[in-house]
Every structure is written in C-alpha cells, then in structure tokens.
Amino acid sequence: MCGIAGVWRKRDPIGAGDLSDIARMMQALAHRGPDDHDSWNNVRLALGHRRLTIIDPSPAAREPMLTASGDGALCYNGEVYNYRSLRKSLEAEGLRFRTVSDTEVVLQALHHWGVEKAVPLFDGMFAFAYFDQRDGALWLARDRLGIKPMSVADTGDRLLFASEDKAILACHDFARRVDAREITLRLAWQSRDSSYSIFEGIERLPPAGLWKINDGGIEKRRFWHVLDVLETSRIVGDRVSDAGHMASLEALLEQSVELHCIADASLATACSGGVDSGLITALAKRFRPEMHGYVVDPK
Known part of the structure; x- marks a missing residue:
C-alpha cells in the first residue's frame, strides 16, 4: 500500500509552492509508505511517493522511477502480478533491467510499448502516474476493479492527484468543503458512487480509468469493461x-x-x-x- 501524489501545472512552471504542496501531500500519506519516500519534478510536473516495500527492497527500486534515458517517469502504487512474464517479453525485445522490481517492468512496458498497449496487459491492482517527456503527456491509470485508489482535483491552473483525498486537502490553496449532495446520497440511499468524493472539487479516477493529460486538456478513457469479457x-x-x-x-x-x-x-x-x-x-x-x-x- 504505497502512496502517490502529484501536481500538474497547466500553464505556469512548477514553483516553490507546488514543491511545498508535494511535501505536504507526502506527509499526509506517510501511513501508506513507512519504508521510503522521494520526489521528482520537471518544469510542468511534480511527483511524490511513499513506499511500502513488497518486491525488491533495494534503493534502486525507489520511486518516482525514471527510465535510463530520463524521458519517462513513473509514480506507482500496487502490484502487477504477471510482471515476470512481461519482463521476459521486454528482455526478448532487447530491453535491460537494473532492478528486480515490478515497478521497473511497469515503467519499461509503458515507455517501450506505449501506454494504451501496455496497460491492458497488466494483471494486478494498481494506480499510477506516468509522464512521457517525448510527447509531454501525463497518464493517470487505475486497475480494472478500482482496488487501488486515485483522487483527482482540477483547481483551474493545476491538476492535483493522490492516493487519498486527505493529500489533496493538505494543499495550501484547496478549500475544504463537504459535498452535501454526496453525503445525502450516501446516508439516505446507501449510495456510494466511486467517481465522487465527499469533498467538493475532488473526483475519483474510475475503475479501469485511463486519463491522458497534456496541453490539449484531459482525455478520459477506459481500457476495460466487464461486459466486453463476460x-x-x-x-x-x-x-x-x-x-x-x-x-x-x-x-x-x-x-x-x-x-x-x-x-x-x-x-x-x-x-x-x-x-x-x-x-x-x-x-x-x-x-x-x-x-x-x-x-x-x-x-
């Protein structure tokens, strides 16, 4: 149960306030990853990660993880259980690995095969943010059943995302307002739409959600639906x-x-x-x- 957090700047470059918010978000997620923590940023994006070590406890497997070329970055929570077979396929295509972690397999698969081809191959529970510097796109994804969480908030000039609402609430400019409609639905009808939070301005990446974010905005997709495989x-x-x-x-x-x-x-x-x-x-x-x-x- 790792914790991920991120700030995407739509126009202005990442600044000191954004990096301070990443630190706050990571602190709010400390309970999810007591073993290690780290952060990374470029001009548009800042990522933070709290690690709970399950596979490959070495420092080389810490996150956010970058490709050897430095033009791909991954912040990942969960586990892809078929990572060993995926690794063999990638090695057969000439790729080499510096860790034995599933994180690196996920990163290499996304970077080498492309996000839309790689994600449907992942068998597991996961939520991740992947940035491809080659085309400037940020991808957010969540596993088929939504086992691993991902909360997202669009504040106008920034896109905030994290493993839990509390990390977004920790940001300096995010107003804490309870969504009375959502509270009413949950109490009166026992409704719990996984797309909504009880806080205004926060939504959830849906199960099998695959969002592409770039200068053109947010393109929301789904990479899987149960009716397609029933x-x-x-x-x-x-x-x-x-x-x-x-x-x-x-x-x-x-x-x-x-x-x-x-x-x-x-x-x-x-x-x-x-x-x-x-x-x-x-x-x-x-x-x-x-x-x-x-x-x-x-x-």
Missing part, C-alpha cells in the same frame, strides 16, 4: 455439472491467490471470521507456509 456461454446453456463448476472455481482461486503471494516481504492475512477470508488464508498457506493470519479481538 463469457455468457459459461453461465447460460452449458452442461457442466456442479462438481465441474466447483473444480473450475477452485482452480481460479488458487491461481489468483498464488499470484498475490509473490513478495520479497513477509505476508499475512486479516481474517474477519467469515468463510471467504478463511478460505483465502487456507489457500495462501499452500504457497507461503509461513503465512500468519490475524483476527480482531472482539473484547
């Missing part, structure tokens, strides 16, 4: 037995949990006492026998 033949009209469905489900769960167990750090689960968290813990123990499970003491 296999109705597996639901309607098939003749697979209940036992067959159970075997398929178990295989899919095992595959997913095994991928989630990739880490260079110790792992644990937080169990609610329900069947689902217990099942995931049991499956994880197959791949990480040293796995610990924790429950909250009701007393």
